[in-house]
Structures are given as C-alpha cells and as structure tokens.
Amino acid sequence: MQLPSQLLENAVAEFAKLPGIGKKTALRLVLHLLKKDAPEVRHFGETITKMRDEIQFCQRCFNVSDAPICAICSNTTGRNQLLICVVENIRDVIAIEATQQFNGTYHVLGGIISPLDGIGPEQLNIETLIERVKTEATTEILFALNPNIQGDTTIFYIQRKLGNLPCTVTTIARGISFGGELEYADEMTLARSIANRLPVQQYVK
Amino acid sequence: MQLPSQLLENAVAEFAKLPGIGKKTALRLVLHLLKKDAPEVRHFGETITKMRDEIQFCQRCFNVSDAPICAICSNTTGRNQLLICVVENIRDVIAIEATQQFNGTYHVLGGIISPLDGIGPEQLNIETLIERVKTEATTEILFALNPNIQGDTTIFYIQRKLGNLPCTVTTIARGISFGGELEYADEMTLARSIANRLPVQQYVK
Numbered sequence: 001m002q003l004p005s006q007l008l009e010n011a012v013a014e015f016a017k018l019p020g021i022g023k024k025t026a027l028r029l030v031l032h033l034l035k036k037d038a039p040e041v042r043h044f045g046e047t048i049t050k051m052r053d054e055i056q057f058c059q060r061c062f063n064v065s066d067a068p069i070c071a072i073c074s075n076t077t078g079r080n081q082l083l084i085c086v087v088e089n090i091r092d093v094i095a096i097e098a099t100q101q102f103n104g105t106y107h108v109l110g111g112i113i114s115p116l117d118g119i120g121p122e123q124l125n126i127e128t129l130i131e132r133v134k135t136e137a138t139t140e141i142l143f144a145l146n147p148n149i150q151g152d153t154t155i156f157y158i159q160r161k162l163g164n165l166p167c168t169v170t171t172i173a174r175g176i177s178f179g180g181e182l183e184y185a186d187e188m189t190l191a192r193s194i195a196n197r198l199p200v201q202q203y204v205k
Numbered sequence: 206m207q208l209p210s211q212l213l214e215n216a217v218a219e220f221a222k223l224p225g226i227g228k229k230t231a232l233r234l235v236l237h238l239l240k241k242d243a244p245e246v247r248h249f250g251e252t253i254t255k256m257r258d259e260i261q262f263c264q265r266c267f268n269v270s271d272a273p274i275c276a277i278c279s280n281t282t283g284r285n286q287l288l289i290c291v292v293e294n295i296r297d298v299i300a301i302e303a304t305q306q307f308n309g310t311y312h313v314l315g316g317i318i319s320p321l322d323g324i325g326p327e328q329l330n331i332e333t334l335i336e337r338v339k340t341e342a343t344t345e346i347l348f349a350l351n352p353n354i355q356g357d358t359t360i361f362y363i364q365r366k367l368g369n370l371p372c373t374v375t376t377i378a379r380g381i382s383f384g385g386e387l388e389y390a391d392e393m394t395l396a397r398s399i400a401n402r403l404p405v406q407q408y409v410k
Contacts, residue, residue: 002302004276004295005269011256014249018234029223031296033257034269041257044219045250051216052238052246064210064239071209090209091236097207 003027008034060132062108062125063093072105080104082139086129086158088112088151092144104142107132112145113154121157130161143171208232213239265337267313267330268298277310285309287344291334291363293317293356297349309347312337317350318359326362335366348376 003009008030015026033041057063058070061084065071072079083104087093093106109124133141141162145151159169175193176185185193208214213235220231238246262268263275266289270276277284288309292298298311314329338346346367350356364374380398381390390398 003299004302005260005271007256007260007271008269010252014252017249019237020230020233025225027296027299028225030253030256031294032224033253034260034295036257038257042254044222045254047215047219048235048238049247049250051212051235052241052243055210055212055239064213066210066212089236090239091232094208094232097209 061106062110062128063106064090078103082137083142084129084132084138084140085142085144087144088146096144104140109154112150113157114150124154126158126161129158133162133165133167138167140168140170143169145171147174266311267315267333268311269295283308287342288347289334289337289343289345290347290349292349293351301349309345314359317355318362319355329359331363331366334363338367338370338372343372345373345375348374350376352379 003012011030011033012023012026015021015029016023018026021029033044056065056068058065058073059068060073061070063070063072067074073081080103084107085096085102085104086107086109087096088109088111090108093108096102096106107125107129109126109129111119111124113119113121113124132138141158143151143155143158145154155171162169173196174189175196176182176189182190208217216235216238217228217231220226220234221228223231226234238249261270261273263270263278264273265278266275268275268277272279278286285308289312290301290307290309291312291314292301293314293316295313298313301307301311312330312334314331314334316324316329318324318326318329337343346363348356348360348363350359360376367374378401379394380401381387381394387395
C-alpha cells in the first residue's frame, strides 16, 4: 500500500506499531484524525506524551500513580495496609479493583519468573516485597498470579524467600469459573477443584 | 472501570475516541505505550500531531500531499494529465493506486451529494472540477464513485454541470466481482451486468 504523503505514511507506521493494529486499521485511524481539527489532534498527541512523561509508579507497591505514593497505599483508613495482594502487572490491579471485593493493598511484580523468556527474580519487584513484609509487619500475602507453571514458580520462590516470617500466605482459589460448564473444564482445573473442595457452609458464606 | 491514575485515564479516553476502539482496547494500547521508553512515546505523539499540522491538500486535485501540488499532479511525463478520475475521498485514491492500473490524475470531491446527511454540491469540490475541465482541456472524466443512489446523483449532477464540454464521461464498470458467485449476486448487480454485457474479445483484451 503506497500512500500519497510521507507524513501520512509516518503516522500510519506509528499506529501500526501498536499491538493488534495492522496497516489498514492504522490508515483508518489516521484518516479519522485527519478529519478532526488540528487542535484536537494536538491534544491527542500531547495527552499520550504527557501520560508517559509524567506518570509515576508508587514507591511502595509499584502500581501506576499520579503521586509518589498511590491512592491505595495512602488510604490508611479504608484499606487494610497489612494485607498485600501480589500481582504480575497493572492490568491485574485494575481487574481486581473492578470487583470491588478487595480492601487490601497491592504489590506489582512487573512480570513473572520465566527462565525461558530470560526473566529471573532479580528483574522483578521481589526484594522490595520481602523488605515490605519485614518492615511493615504484614499479616497476609495473597498471591493473585495466573495459574500456570511460571505463576506457581514465582509463588514458590517468594514463599521460600519469605522464610519463617510470621505472615499468612494465601492464593486466589482456582476452580471452575462462575457460569462455566463442568464438562468443558480441562482436567487439571477439574482435578484441582475436587482436591480443594470447600465445605458448603463456607462456599455460600 | 476505574483506573489508578488520572493521566492513564485521560490517555485511555483519547484512544477510545478513535473509531472501532473501545475502552478495553484503549487501555491495552495505553499500557503498551507505558512499557515503551518515553522518547519513543513522544515520537508517537509528535508524528501524529505533525501529520495533522503539516499535511497539505493538493490545490489541483485535493488529494493529501506533502507539497502544494501532489506527486501525481506534478508527474507530467508518467501520468496522463488530461484524464481525471473523480473519487469521493482519499481512501478511494489509495485503493485505485494500489491496483497500479490507472495512469491518469484524480479529483477528490471530499464527499458525495447526500441531501439526507445535509451534504449539497456546494460543500464538495465540484466547482473546481468544472473549472479544471474547462481550463485544462481534459479529454476524459472517469467517475469512480460507490454504486449507490448518492453516487449516481453526484454523477448526474456533475454531468449536467459539465454541459456540452468536449470531454468523454465514463464510469467504472459495475458487475459481478472477480471471484464472486453468480447465484449470490444481488438482482440489481446481476441485471446491470447483463444490460452492460461486453463482447468476449473486449473482455479478455
């Protein structure tokens, strides 16, 4: 596809770098912006640039934040600061916050231990987590990592690092999804959901 | 969906304004940019803004251009300057150029006559087309408009405006698409393709 203008071509190339956006979609987006007023497009560009330039990461939990300490970490009355939910990335924080069922704090690892991808523990925010648990007298660590080998490896590694610190370590329940159908569940999930069966009283609580 | 940062929220809102991009996709794109280096994101924003600020429209054919006269209009040796292909928008120019089968010039109307949408002839680049045909001694006008009521209305209007200027007026062939199946073609298309049947010699030329 040859475009009649180099400026257009450059803009399309930039959009096409984004995940899930091909050259045709990129062209559609650029032609849409071309129809908008110049100040509006300038505002678009500036908002994106400003976001990347000025966004901060909470010094305590590494969540994105507009201040050195994020809104969740600085909310000492509404959130249980002694409960830490360990997640892989910011997207997981957003997903858990959307449930409105968790009132503790987070710790964003920034990835997951995955030797095949060359990601070791030292590249993740694990040291800071251990330090946090030690100094803040955390009572519970809740692992909310994806249920796969890398997730389990990361949980295992951190648990060993924690040694015998006096804090409960839990993980989110794995089982059949709400609305899911038993017969289509994979064997691993079904097997685990049987092994970790719950008393009905606890389930309906 | 509540986001942990206003800057993030603003950037997501900007992306979500684009056609076909919802809030979830916008968040995915923004988080992708968040992982990139700041200069790279700045380059993204600046490229888009620069495109909108500096792009020009060819003064002769209204195609997008990096100069006052576009590359096609200024190519007097390789392109037939006396043949004008009339199209609705820039996207159509790109589509026709991609076929590499057209060696004339274009005239971008910037829309199509559509009273229901409040678009009349005076909002389109029709006056300039008539002027061009008069002053440049154009030999042929080829209409490449979408085959619908608005397209036909526009062709009819322009043809009447042209009066009896000594220039051939043609339109792209309407018929069964290459690779299409006869039995699934709509009646209108099939009827037209029978009415406008071609001698086989001409077809295989």
